[in-house]
Amino acid sequence: MLGPGQPPLPPMPPEDQLATMFDQVLKQMDLPVDKMRILKEYNNEKKWKVVVDSQGMNAHVDPASYLTKLSYFLDKKALKKNKKVLGDETSTEVLKHIEISLRTNSVDWVIQFLNPPNNGLQVLVEYMNQLLLEASSQCSDTPTGSSVDCSDHVIPSNSSATSITSSSLFRKNHSISARTTKVSKNVGELEDDVHVCIMCLRAIMNNKRGFELVFADSRAIYCIVRSILHQSLRTKTLVMQMLSSICMVQGGQELVSDAFDQFRLDYRERHRFQTLMYFIRNPPEFHVEFLSSAVQFLDIFSSVEDLNQKVYLQYEMHLLGLDDYIDEMSECMSDELQARMSAYVNGEIDVATLVDDSHQKTRLIEECDQLKGRLSQVKAFFLSQNIFLFQEHLNGIFDYHVS
DSSP states (O other), X not given: OOOTTOOOOOOOOOHHHHHHHHHHHHHHSOOOHHHHHHHHTOOHHHHHHHHHHHTTTTTTSOHHHHHHHHHHTTOHHHHHHXXXXXXXXXXXXXXXXXXXXXXXXXXXXXXHHHSTTTOHHHHHHHHHHHHHHHHHHHHHSOOTTOXXXXXXXXXXXXXXXXXXXXXXXXXXXXXXXGGGSSTTTTOOOHHHHHHHHHHHHHHHHTSHHHHHHHHTOHHHHHHHHHGGGSSOHHHHHHHHHHHHHHHTSTTHHHHHHHHHHHHHHHTTOSSTTHHHHHHHXXXXXXXXXXXXXXXXXXXXXXXXXXXXXXXXXXXXXXHHTHHHHHHHTTTOOOHHHHHHHHHHHHTOOOHHHHHHHHHHHHHHHHHHHHHHHHHHHHHHHHHHHHHHHHHHHHHHHHHHHHO
């Protein structure tokens, strides 16, 4: 059933064709197994709606329509006032419509979404920032008997240390969350919304204009960095891949570095990247994509042109235990992870060897100078000898003619 203001669906194809199209859509969607199972139980009408959304058949929907709905979730009063406009549509569904449209619609539609007066990136970042602030608030306002300080996200390098994990940032706190009130029945699960927001940002970054806007927006980059605290390894993987993309553009490494500096201050890490390194060393399961993308990100981040800075970043990673982790994972059966780790190791600067080479170079230069001095002396000696012999030869010729 369509909500108010939603366009009618195109005619539904035969059931066997619909089944094939729906299976193709499921393969393309970034969904966990449990949610995939729920989608498969949809009736044909709901399946057709999913197919239509994924193929961008509703591309004629103006970006302002989606952004207006999303803006309702930024203000409780506006949300309450526009309940009839939203119908049964949740924030997660609105975000999914946006993500699908950004990924499948024309470039013109994406530009229209991004440019004034829509300013889609700003609206999306504003909503995402609100989600992350709400998550942090839930983290520090846990009900009686289980008070948790968000600073506990500071993870000791000791992997056996007891501390809260990323899931606590997105824990369902029913006693304080406005997401369970009657007023906000349209509001989806916080962690689902954050994940889809990340997917929206990824779709925006796949557009040249969109990438430029994200690159120029420090709040957007910081929202991506903070999403590393999401409990889903799929979300963490997307975050690592997006940050790697930013680092590969000139000036991007500095932007990501600033964002992680801010993260260290806000979440009271003792060392930068400490939380990320904890997730790498202590994943809830062996997730090749996440581990590979995380190691690749650290490799790209530390691959700077300035050798002094490169050595500094390399030592920072060493203190965090990345070298030890690579040694521990040397027998890993994943070719992808092995390739990422090898790339990092091959890019390392062996400072000890450089120092030794420098000392050896200094010694060789001194020896070279000594040899040059001796050579000069030998040349001077032979030159004086040649002059003496030549003079003797001339004297002999002169005496011969005189006599």
